[in-house]
Structures are given as structure tokens and as C-alpha cells.
Amino acid sequence: MRTKERIVYSSFYYMIFAPALLVILFLTIYPITTILYDSFFKYHFVTNVRSFVGLANYTQIIKEELFQRSFLNTLIFTLVASFSEVILGVLLAFLLQRRFWGKRVANLIIIFPMIISTMVICAVWQIFYHFEIGLFNFVLTKIGAQPVGWLTDQRVALFSIILVDIWQWTPFAFLIIQAGIGSIPSDVFEAAQIDGARGSQINMRITLPILWSQIILVLMLRTLDTFRLFDKVYALTGGGPVNSTQTLSFFIYREGFTFFNFGRASAASVITLLVVGFLALFYIRNLLTEE
Amino acid sequence: MQRLKRNFNKIMFALLLVIVLAIILIPIYWIVNTSLKNPREVINPIPSFFPKAPTLANYRAVLTSGLWKNFFNTVIVAVSSTSLSIVIAFFASYALARYKFPFHINRIFLIWVLVVRILPPIVLAVPLFTVFNKIKLINTLGGLIVAFQTYTLPYSIWIIYGFLKALPKEFEEAARIDGAGPMRILLLIVAPLARSGIIATSILSLILAWNEFMFALLFVRSPRLLTLPVVIARYIGEYTTQWGELMAVGLFASVPILIFSNVVYKKQTEGFSMNLK
Numbered sequence: 001m002r003t004k005e006r007i008v009y010s011s012f013y014y015m016i017f018a019p020a021l022l023v024i025l026f027l028t029i030y031p032i033t034t035i036l037y038d039s040f041f042k043y044h045f046v047t048n049v050r051s052f053v054g055l056a057n058y059t060q061i062i063k064e065e066l067f068q069r070s071f072l073n074t075l076i077f078t079l080v081a082s083f084s085e086v087i088l089g090v091l092l093a094f095l096l097q098r099r100f101w102g103k104r105v106a107n108l109i110i111i112f113p114m115i116i117s118t119m120v121i122c123a124v125w126q127i128f129y130h131f132e133i134g135l136f137n138f139v140l141t142k143i144g145a146q147p148v149g150w151l152t153d154q155r156v157a158l159f160s161i162i163l164v165d166i167w168q169w170t171p172f173a174f175l176i177i178q179a180g181i182g183s184i185p186s187d188v189f190e191a192a193q194i195d196g197a198r199g200s201q202i203n204m205r206i207t208l209p210i211l212w213s214q215i216i217l218v219l220m221l222r223t224l225d226t227f228r229l230f231d232k233v234y235a236l237t238g239g240g241p242v243n244s245t246q247t248l249s250f251f252i253y254r255e256g257f258t259f260f261n262f263g264r265a266s267a268a269s270v271i272t273l274l275v276v277g278f279l280a281l282f283y284i285r286n287l288l289t290e291e
Numbered sequence: 292m293q294r295l296k297r298n299f300n301k302i303m304f305a306l307l308l309v310i311v312l313a314i315i316l317i318p319i320y321w322i323v324n325t326s327l328k329n330p331r332e333v334i335n336p337i338p339s340f341f342p343k344a345p346t347l348a349n350y351r352a353v354l355t356s357g358l359w360k361n362f363f364n365t366v367i368v369a370v371s372s373t374s375l376s377i378v379i380a381f382f383a384s385y386a387l388a389r390y391k392f393p394f395h396i397n398r399i400f401l402i403w404v405l406v407v408r409i410l411p412p413i414v415l416a417v418p419l420f421t422v423f424n425k426i427k428l429i430n431t432l433g434g435l436i437v438a439f440q441t442y443t444l445p446y447s448i449w450i451i452y453g454f455l456k457a458l459p460k461e462f463e464e465a466a467r468i469d470g471a472g473p474m475r476i477l478l479l480i481v482a483p484l485a486r487s488g489i490i491a492t493s494i495l496s497l498i499l500a501w502n503e504f505m506f507a508l509l510f511v512r513s514p515r516l517l518t519l520p521v522v523i524a525r526y527i528g529e530y531t532t533q534w535g536e537l538m539a540v541g542l543f544a545s546v547p548i549l550i551f552s553n554v555v556y557k558k559q560t561e562g563f564s565m566n567l568k
Contacts, residue, residue: 023379027438095308123526123537234504235524256413256420
């Protein structure tokens, strides 16, 4: 290329790259630097009172029982939900490995839950979980058991939310794992069969090890996604009963948008970001070494 | 004996498959089922699997209450935020795929885009609320369209970048030798070649935007500007006894995206494994 043409081309590339860069800077870098800054202030959005308090927001929040509870709940939710989803997703992918009539339709139906809006899903599960008119308690009383306060009993509520998440996102794990199985060359299976391996042996000894990196990847994706849990808490329990379903995202939401304590909300956000960053580091390292 | 075992296996498989499909379909069926019941039947402590006296009253009530407006809000926001993302992402992805920016910008930017996908959105909501409030974007659909870029843009860049990276350069080089300018090449040669990838990405992004809840909840307050997910959340909170109407709204919010299930099935897997080279 001639020099003049080269200049035209490189300025063209800068030009078409600029909008994305600006939008990403505005929507992510700017907010993150703002919360870092605001977290050192006592800052109320409505009264607009702002005074420097150093690390006070952090030390206060960390000592609060509600925050600790939110942190613990988020961890429980993240671990139980993501592991269950990945394990069930792998089992489901193994189950649907064989050819059968209607496989295509079955595959499409299985991914319905991950396409429907979380709010619609929560609305249906609200009815299922309803103490008096819900399907679950109807079945329980039918078989002679005591009805359960699915969303009103503080020992149960978090697990009821976990169950909804498992229903919604196991299909995602299934989808990725199934694609992984599909990309394994078929002669691997044929060779195993010739050597006399049975179906379950092939799954455990051959397919599973080959899929391992894929499984870890789905697990990480689900971990990071479940860690931000907000929608389901908002729609199903509002954080109750007795804060038993409070999560980090919900804590930030309440500090920010119910009490308008933007300083405290920012400090909680920074703590959340540190945890997410820690998780993300593994994730990105894994993605990069994958190649 | 061997055959008996094989048949037994087949029956077990069919049984398991039916159970799996039932677990998935019952909640979805329940949306339709409940939406066709009258209010008295809905609160009957013995839930019925079929509406005893099917009625369209819930749909009528919902449609006359001005739900159309919310439906169109959702369409407008989903379509606009997707179009915006696709255009910006297409341009940026092309630049990243074909040009090496200084200071490892390509790699840093792509990794950062990945990080954005991971961030809990509530973390961004507090500071963005302040800025949006200053520039008068709070309580407007335009504000939502901008805010939704935090979801749709990284997602679109991921997928389109992967797609353009895999595209052979020969066509572009041939066109350049023929004297076509860079913008002409991009729009007349690259865009048509990348069409299927762009359409798939648009659909995935549409679904994301259609279902988005958090920014829609926090950044818009007037009832006439709400999107469907927020309308549903309000129903759950305020009129907890109107289950039939709630399910009717739910159906309106689900059907337009369920028809894309096929695309999601084929394309979702490409969305998360990005080639960073």
C-alpha cells in the first residue's frame, strides 16, 4: 500500500472503532471510577450532602449483620445453584446423546426456560410456591405431608429461589455441554466401542475427561451469573423473610435506590467488584490458556 | 435376553425424557392454563390442570388496561438498543479484526469487553443513575436504550468479532485493488458476507434487551413508559390476587421471543467462547 492509502486506512479504522470505545468507557470505566471515589464519601443522593469519611463506609458495612448475611446468602446461592446446574446439564447432555425420534423438538423445548423473561418465570413459580393455592403444597398435603412455606419460611426461601434458577439455567449448561460432545470426533467413540467399552464407561472414562475444560468454563460462567442474583429476589421474596434471601446485589439496590445512600452503596459495590474480579481472573486466565 | 435388556433401556430412556420434558413444560403450560381461568378458579386450593370454564376475560382486561403501550415500549427499546449495538459492534469488530492498534489495545479491549459481561449490573446502576439524571435520560426510553448497551454491546462485539475474524480477506483485497474505498468495502463486501452472523447476533441481543429487568426497573418510573418485565414485577407486587391477568401479560411477554428458540439453540454456544487471537 502506498503511504497515503495507509494513512487513509488507519484513520478509517480509528474512526469506526471510536464509538464502541467511547460507549464502553462511558458505561463501564466511568461508573467504576465513580464508585471507587464515592465510596470514600458520606453521600446522600436526594439531600446531596457529601463529606469525606475515608474508609468509614467500608468498616461500617463489613461489621453489619445484614451485609454479612447478604454475602453468605450470595455465596450459598452461587455455589448450590451453579454446581447443580452444571451437574444436571451434564447428565441431561449424556441422556440426550443417543438418536431418537423428535430429538430436535426436544432440544428446542429444553432451552425454553432460558429464553423466557425471568419475571414471567418468577410469576409462575410464585403461584407454584403459594402457601394456600400452590401446586407444591397441594401435592404435599395430598401425600399426607405438612405444607411448606416455600417463600415465607426463612429456612426454605433461599432454596426455593435456587430451585427456580436451576430450572431456568440448567438448559444453558446442557446446551454448551451438548455442543462440546458434538464436537468430539466420532472415531473416538467408535474406537472405544471396538475395545468393548459400554455406554456408561464411555461417558465416564472418555467423554467426561475430554469435556473437562468445557465443564469448568460453564461452571465459571454460571458462577459469575448467579453471583449477581437480583431479579429473582426482587420478584419472589423482596429479600425476606427476615433477610434470609438478601444478596449482595439486593443490598446495593436497597442502599442505593431505597435509602439513596450512594456512598454506602458504592462501598458495597466495590467489595462486590473485588470478589467478582477475583472470580473473573480465573475465568479469563482459563479462557486465554484455552487457545 | 440381550433384546429384553435393550427394550428395557429404551423404556427407561423414554420415561426419563418424558419426566425432563414435563418438568420444563409444566410451568410454561401453567402460564396458559392460569391465564384462561376465572379469578375464583385461580384461588381454588385444589389447582386444576385444565380450566373448568375457559375464559378470555383476563386477556380482555389486560389489553383494555393499556398493556399495548408497554408492549410497544418493550419493542421500541429492544429493537433500538439492538440496532445501535449491532452497528457499533460491527464497525468496532471489523477494526479490531483487521487492524492492529498500538499498545495492545485490541487485546485489552476484548478482555475488558469480556469483563463487562461478568460485572453485576447493579454495580453500574448507581453511578449511571447520577449521570443519566444530569443529562435528563432518567424516565425516558432513550435512557434505557443507552443503559441496555451494557448488556447488548459486549455481547454483540464478542460474537461479531469472532465471525469477522474467521472471514477470508481475499474479497476485501480484490475490491481494494479495484479502487474501492474502505467504507464501501465494509458496507458492500464485508456486511453481506457477515449477514448470517449479524442476524443471529441481533436475535440474541433482542432477547437480552426484551427481558432486561434491572435498568428498566430503576431508570423508568412513569407507568406509561414501563417495559413488560417491570409491568409483570408490579403485578406480582401489587395485585397479587390477579394471577389470571398476570399470566396473560406473561404470555404476551414470552411468545414473541420463544419463536427464536431455534436460533438460540444454534448460536448461543458461540457466544461465550471467543477467540482472542
